[in-house]
Amino acid sequence: MTRQVAVCGPADCTRTDAANAHRVGELLAERGAVVICGGGTGVMAAVAAGARAKGGLVIGIRPGDSAAGACPDLSATIVTNMGEARNAVIVASADAVISIGGSWGTLSEVALAMRRGDIPVVALGGWHVVAADGTPVGGIHHAGTPEEAVDRALA
Template identity: 35%
Template sequence: MVKKRQILVIGNNTKGCLPNHEKIAYEVGVEIAKSGSVLICGGLGGVMTAAAHGAKDANGLTVGIIPQNDPSEANEFCDIVIPTGMGLARDFLNALSADGVIIVGGGSGTLSETCAAYMHKKPMVAIRNLNSSVDPYIDGYLDHRENIKIVGADTPQEAVQKILELLSP
């Protein structure tokens, strides 16, 4: 059996998540499911809920890795819930569980997950022009080590296409 690709979607939680972020995240989720990949997210609100919802509507498989102990705290669109009880340290689990990452807006938590993925050289694609903490690094690197470029995309479809290209052997 061939392992399925696992794509992490990160971005704004409920606070700071605008309708535009939700629409884009939903479409990213649909495209991930259509590609046959597994959608991984932080399992909570905002971009996480919207992306998981999109993947579920497209008959995809979703995994929510939540910071709490109680699996009932995950959003309703997570097929598999991994309650870590680790709080913010779960950002590293999210990044390490993914083959690649798509970034839809976000604040400091998103930047934390981006840094974790960057340190482990996970391919990343970020949607441009969402006024996020990651915006200054799109089409560039987080630091002088130039571990992995954060590739920019203008649409959900382009973001998924680019991450799939980056993950191809």
């Protein structure tokens, strides 16, 4: 069965994040995975553009009540009209989650994915979660490159 990989990241991202997201989109499309994303700007738009450049299928899951503001490279647009609760739908639809860059919305998706407990969660850049004494909370794989992130997601 086709694998579906959610790629999450800030709407207002760095140039490095956008380049990483574009490359992740290319790699996922080349390997036949469907890309699920939030369908907005920043990392969402970049991963969609990368995947479409390689002929991939990209589904954008939008928070508002219309497709307005959706990025241009989506194969289909799911309009949830459920605000940030749509982050839970993105995560529930994924066989793996890759986060690129840090933001509170992105962190909510990473946390919801770890809460599921049954799928790979890979971070490329972005924030870290630590205990009060500074020791990392385990479970997220922090990848160094788009290639490593996609390899782990599809392992």
